[in-house]
Amino acid sequence: MIQSVHRLSLNYYKYNSLISNLYSNIGKSNTIYNSQKLQQYRYFSSSSNADSKPFETSKEKFLNENKEGLKYRDDYLENFKKETQKKAKTDTEYKNEYQVRSAIPVPEQDEVFHRPSSKEDLANIEFERSRPDSNIEEVILPFNDSSRFKPYSPLRSKITSTRVVNGVALGYSKRKRSHAVAYIKEGSGELLINGRTILDYFPSITYKDNVLQPLVMTETLVKWDINVKVSGGGLKGQSEASARAIAIGLCNYDLGYFPALKITGLLKSDSRKVERKKPGQLKARKKFPLVKR
Amino acid sequence: MFLNRLFKNNISIQNGLMKSFQYSNSRYITNGYLYSNNHKHRNFSTSTTPEQTTTTTEQRKKELNIPYQFLTLTKEQWDSSLGKNTVISKSLADQFTLVNKDRTTLLRKPTFECIDWLQSQKERSFVKESPLDYFRILDGSKGTGKSVALSQVVFWATQQNWLVLYISSANHFINNGSLTKFEQQPLLFQQNDMAYPFLNDFLSLNQDKLKEISLKTKFKIKGIKFESSPEFTLYDLLSKNHFDSSSEIFYHFKRELNAVTEFPVLVAIDGYNYFLRASDYGDMFDPSSQFRTLPVDRLLIPSQFKDIKNHSLTNGVVVACTSDEVQKEMIPYEIPEKGHFISVERFSLYECRLFISYLLESGFLTKSPPQESIQYLWQMASGNPRELWKLLRIYN
Numbered sequence: 001m002i003q004s005v006h007r008l009s010l011n012y013y014k015y016n017s018l019i020s021n022l023y024s025n026i027g028k029s030n031t032i033y034n035s036q037k038l039q040q041y042r043y044f045s046s047s048s049n050a051d052s053k054p055f056e057t058s059k060e061k062f063l064n065e066n067k068e069g070l071k072y073r074d075d076y077l078e079n080f081k082k083e084t085q086k087k088a089k090t091d092t093e094y095k096n097e098y099q100v101r102s103a104i105p106v107p108e109q110d111e112v113f114h115r116p117s118s119k120e121d122l123a124n125i126e127f128e129r130s131r132p133d134s135n136i137e138e139v140i141l142p143f144n145d146s147s148r149f150k151p152y153s154p155l156r157s158k159i160t161s162t163r164v165v166n167g168v169a170l171g172y173s174k175r176k177r178s179h180a181v182a183y184i185k186e187g188s189g190e191l192l193i194n195g196r197t198i199l200d201y202f203p204s205i206t207y208k209d210n211v212l213q214p215l216v217m218t219e220t221l222v223k224w225d226i227n228v229k230v231s232g233g234g235l236k237g238q239s240e241a242s243a244r245a246i247a248i249g250l251c252n253y254d255l256g257y258f259p260a261l262k263i264t265g266l267l268k269s270d271s272r273k274v275e276r277k278k279p280g281q282l283k284a285r286k287k288f289p290l291v292k293r
Numbered sequence: 294m295f296l297n298r299l300f301k302n303n304i305s306i307q308n309g310l311m312k313s314f315q316y317s318n319s320r321y322i323t324n325g326y327l328y329s330n331n332h333k334h335r336n337f338s339t340s341t342t343p344e345q346t347t348t349t350t351e352q353r354k355k356e357l358n359i360p361y362q363f364l365t366l367t368k369e370q371w372d373s374s375l376g377k378n379t380v381i382s383k384s385l386a387d388q389f390t391l392v393n394k395d396r397t398t399l400l401r402k403p404t405f406e407c408i409d410w411l412q413s414q415k416e417r418s419f420v421k422e423s424p425l426d427y428f429r430i431l432d433g434s435k436g437t438g439k440s441v442a443l444s445q446v447v448f449w450a451t452q453q454n455w456l457v458l459y460i461s462s463a464n465h466f467i468n469n470g471s472l473t474k475f476e477q478q479p480l481l482f483q484q485n486d487m488a489y490p491f492l493n494d495f496l497s498l499n500q501d502k503l504k505e506i507s508l509k510t511k512f513k514i515k516g517i518k519f520e521s522s523p524e525f526t527l528y529d530l531l532s533k534n535h536f537d538s539s540s541e542i543f544y545h546f547k548r549e550l551n552a553v554t555e556f557p558v559l560v561a562i563d564g565y566n567y568f569l570r571a572s573d574y575g576d577m578f579d580p581s582s583q584f585r586t587l588p589v590d591r592l593l594i595p596s597q598f599k600d601i602k603n604h605s606l607t608n609g610v611v612v613a614c615t616s617d618e619v620q621k622e623m624i625p626y627e628i629p630e631k632g633h634f635i636s637v638e639r640f641s642l643y644e645c646r647l648f649i650s651y652l653l654e655s656g657f658l659t660k661s662p663p664q665e666s667i668q669y670l671w672q673m674a675s676g677n678p679r680e681l682w683k684l685l686r687i688y689n
Contacts, residue, residue, distance in 0.1 A: 189642070189672060197675035208673055221668040222642060 163252045171249030173241050175270055178233030180241035184249040187225025193242060194229060207239040214247040217264045218257045244269070363651060364445060365397040374451045375444060376494050380462035380563075382440065384679050391686075392657045399648060401438065403431060403637045404445045407612060411450070415557050419608050425632045428601040430565060431614035432624075433637030436679030439614040440563050442637055446612060447561050456502055456556040456609075458495065460598070463564035464618065466491075467595045468573040475540075481593045482577065483540035488594060492543060496531045502556055503528040509552040512545045514538055521545075540593055547597045551605045558609025560598065564616035568599045569623040602628075639676030642668065648681065658689055 062083070163169060171182045191211070193201045198208045211228075215221045226246060230238045247266040250257045261267050275284040282288060366374075381389070389396045410429060421427060431439045440461075450457050460466045470486020496503065506527045513520050516538030519530065527549055534542060550558060562568075568589050576582040576591075590596045601611045614637075615621055628634075640648070646667055652658045662670075670688070674680035 189668075191672065191675070198673075199675040199677055199680055205673070212669065212672055215672070216665075216669060219665065221665070221672050 162255055169249045169253035171245040171247065171252060173244035173248060173269065175241035175244065176233045176237035176273065178230055178237035178241045180228055180230045180238065180245040182242060182245035182249040183227045183229075184224050184246065184253055186223065189222040190225045192227050202235060202239060207235055210236075210239040210243050211246070213243055213264075214250060214261060214266050217260050217266065218250060220250075220257075240270070362400045363397050364400050364448070365395045366448070367395050371396055373498070374448050375459060376461065376498060378461075378490065378494055379444075379459070380465055382679075384436075384682055385441065387686075388682055392652060393655045397651065397655075398441050398445060399438075399644065399651075400445060401442065401637075401644070403635045404442045404449075406635050407431065407442070407446050408449055411446070411559070411610065411612070414610050419557070419606075419610060424602065424630070426610075427604060428611035428613065428633060430624075430628065430634050431612070431637055432634045433615075434639070434677070435617040436677045437637045437639055438678050439637045440616070443561055443563055443612065443614045447559070450559045450561075454502075454556065455559050456499060456506075456550075456553065457559045457561060458550065459561045459563075461563050463562055463567040463595075463616070467567050467589060467592065472574055472577055472592075473540075474577070475593055481591060481596070482574075482587075483593045485536055485539045487540075488543045489534065489536045489539040492531055492534050492539060492546070496528070496534070500528065503531065506549075506553055506555050508549060510545070510548050512548070514541055514545065516541065543594050544597070547594075550609070552607060554608050556608070558606050560604070560606065560609065560611045562598060562601075562611070562613040564618070565601070565613040566615055566619050566621055566624070568595065569627055570619065640671070640674075640678050640681065641676070642671050645671045645676070645681060648678070649685070652685065658685070662688070 167185050169184045171184070173180055191198060193211070198211055202208050202211070212221070215224070226249075228242045228245065230242055232238075233241070244266060247261045251261065251267070258267075277284055280288075371379075407429060414426065417426075419426075431442055433439050444461075447457055447459050466487065470484045472482040473485060475481045475483045504526055507523050508521045508525050508527065508530065509523070511521055517533045517535050519533060521530075527546070530542065530546065530549070550560075570589075571585050572587050572589055572592060572595075573585055574587040574592075575584050576587055589599055601613060604611055615624065649658065649662065649667060653661055666688075670681060670684050674684055
């Protein structure tokens with residue numbers, strides 16, 4: 001079971017660095033041997049030359065150091081090349097370093113290494129780059145990220161964009177049996193319901209207050225000219241329907257009013273209706289009186 | 294705009310208007326200039342920014358230096374200028390009693406508009422060239438202050454030395470007392486219960502003016518044994534007031550009033566609707582008739598005040614206002630021209646603020662409400678002054 005791909009792959013590289021240190025010199029046994037011989041030889045030669053003078057150029061220094069050790073021309077050339085011309089490792093040389101491995105599988109033969117990288121791997125790599133110390137979660141939650149619950153994703157509102165046509169925004173809502181449409185535009189605080197003021201339309205204070213609630217919460221009592229058209233139902237239903245219509249109209253005009261209206265609960269739709277009458281009963285819940293004998 | 298027009302053209306008239314309001318003991322809250330074009334209080338669209346809730350004394354003083362003013366009268370001044378038995382609506386009476394013993398009212402645009410018209414008619418010496426020169430009607434929705442404006446106009450006219458006949462409620466004027474037979478013309482009925490106290494009040498108010506007015510018509514009243522002659526004055530006629538012949542005196546008094554030239558005459562009627570519908574009475578001689586069928590034309594005294602279109606006041610004019618106690622359906626049929634009407638609109642937010650500031654000064658309101666709650670009250674009452682007063686009573 002592959003728990004987490006990127007973590008294994010990273011570990012693999014860590015191991016690989018260790019392995020390269022261990023097994024790098026196995027194939028180069030001959031070279032080490034030669035180098036030890038050279039050092040012994042140089043030791044004896046250096047003791048003979050007691051009076052040594054500082055050399056000006058690097059070439060003279062090099063010749064004096066390897067005066068006696070470099071008997072053959074080929075050795076001299078090889079050393080010269082090593083000093084002067086430092087080549088980068090070729091691919092073949094780089095691969096030859098790993099050919100020694102036997103106990104641990106070669107990366108070419110490893111399934112994990114050759115696994116094609118998916119979107120999840122890239123996502124994990126980016127995730128770790130952004131937050132390097134957050135791998136603890138993966139141990140605790142051994143899931144893929146696709147199936148994980150995301151608590152930080154914000155809830156989206158139903159109203160996502162404003163709709164204003166010729167400076168007029170519209171809101172529609174229902175309550176009980178009544179339907180209301182509110183037309184809102186900037187003005188000086190006129191409020192009409194079916195062409196009448198709220199003083200004429202609603203007799204009691206509570207109905208008037210219901211209509212004005214969204215304007216009170218947004219502190220825009222004098223800002224708008226509102227024209228509401230209501231039909232159906234009674235006075236309470238009409239007042240509450242028109243209140244929500246005004247609230248939605250305000251959100252359609254400017255989404256800045258949304259949070260205040262959302263918190264106060266004026267955008268809630270109340271879907272309650274009159275419960276139906278049942279057969280065998282007097283009303284929706286009321287039963288016939290029980291008669292003994 | 295009306296006020297701007299006044300300010301540009303007729304400054305002298307305007308100062309004269311306001312000087313005329315000055316009374317011996319009447320006081321004004323504001324002083325200084327009256328109108329100016331620099332005021333921007335009516336632009337509510339710019340008031341989106343939250344305003345300061347706390348009002349210092351300096352701010353309040355600034356707010357009160359404004360074109361609008363309050364007219365304050367004591368009870369005695371009211372009685373001496375307008376009359377003792379004037380009928381006031383219940384909410385206005387509550388306001389007068391609860392807030393302060395003095396009777397204060399806000400001077401608004403329609404009063405100045407009406408006074409300007411009266412002043413212009415007086416300058417023209419009441420020459421009537423068009424139907425618009427006969428009368429004006431203050432019209433508006435319920436509780437906007439039509440009768441208050443009319444009372445202010447009447448007070449202005451009394452201070453301006455006009456002869457004013459103020460009918461404070463037409464309902465009380467028409468449907469009052471029992472009917473009696475009028476022998477000179479059997480189709481008409483006379484109302485002595487109404488006419489007797491009305492003439493007494495009028496005489497007590499205008500005692501000095503009536504002594505200067507001589508009689509100009511020929512008539513004879515049998516009950517009090519009175520014959521008219523140019524030696525007599527109107528005071529002599531009304532001082533011989535008697536209950537049984539009071540409505541007959543009233544009839545001749547109205548005919549004399551048409552012929553007055555010594556003073557400018559104003560007839561002010563509150564609730565002109567009642568003249569255009571049937572009275573509460575039935576025909577006395579027709580047993581099959583029911584109540585509320587007898588028209589106002591059949592009543593002797595009110596029938597003389599009905600035709601305000603072609604009234605025969607030579608040196609006078611009529612100002613009326615409607616009332617919402619009864620329906621106003623017949624008015625557009627009777628008076629189709631819009632030039633006669635002076636609209637009394639609802640309170641603006643600024644006037645609402647003024648009203649509340651007055652209540653604070655008088656001590657009726659203990660705390661000064663913040664601007665948001667003033668806006669809320671204004672919106673709840675939808676700018677209606679009467680409704681706003683009811684809400685403020687609850688608020689306090």
